[in-house]
Amino acid sequence: MKNTHPLVEFQLKTTDWGVVKFARPEFGSIAEDPWGTLACLKGTPWGDLIHEVPGELMSHALHGRATPLMRTIGPPPDGLMRKVPDASRMCALGKSGCVIYRKSDCHPCLKMPDCYVPPGLDRHQQFIASLVALAWKEGRYVIVVTGDEFNL
Numbered sequence: 001m002k003n004t005h006p007l008v009e010f011q012l013k014t015t016d017w018g019v020v021k022f023a024r025p026e027f028g029s030i031a032e033d034p035w036g037t038l039a040c041l042k043g044t045p046w047g048d049l050i051h052e053v054p055g056e057l058m059s060h061a062l063h064g065r066a067t068p069l070m071r072t073i074g075p076p077p078d079g080l081m082r083k084v085p086d087a088s089r090m091c092a093l094g095k096s097g098c099v100i101y102r103k104s105d106c107h108p109c110l111k112m113p114d115c116y117v118p119p120g121l122d123r124h125q126q127f128i129a130s131l132v133a134l135a136w137k138e139g140r141y142v143i144v145v146t147g148d149e150f151n152l
Contacts, residue, residue, distance in 0.1 A: 024142070038144060
């Protein structure tokens, strides 16, 4: 069965950094645009928080040398959740009378419910941005790999 999730999740076990979790765009879309399924977030506050990393650094990390990649990918996921601008933070469902809405939790944070819907985006962007927020909640770095990668 083909993977239908827009993000591919994986983790690296490193000696210097421990286990590091990642999510990247679904592989089938990369030939056209490295942003793949995340392309709809370009130019939004969400897209501004997703880091591009060179394929060579990702390849080195996959082969055990993760420090150059870790120095490139920016703040940790929980730090990125705090960087989402105020206008893009509070769940869009809060204004519609959501029964579980809580101002203290219904934004990108570790207590964020899985039903979180980012405001100010169209439906497709909301879906993809909510997956990014959930990946961050899980402690995953959401990245876009640019350029060629190698495999030995």
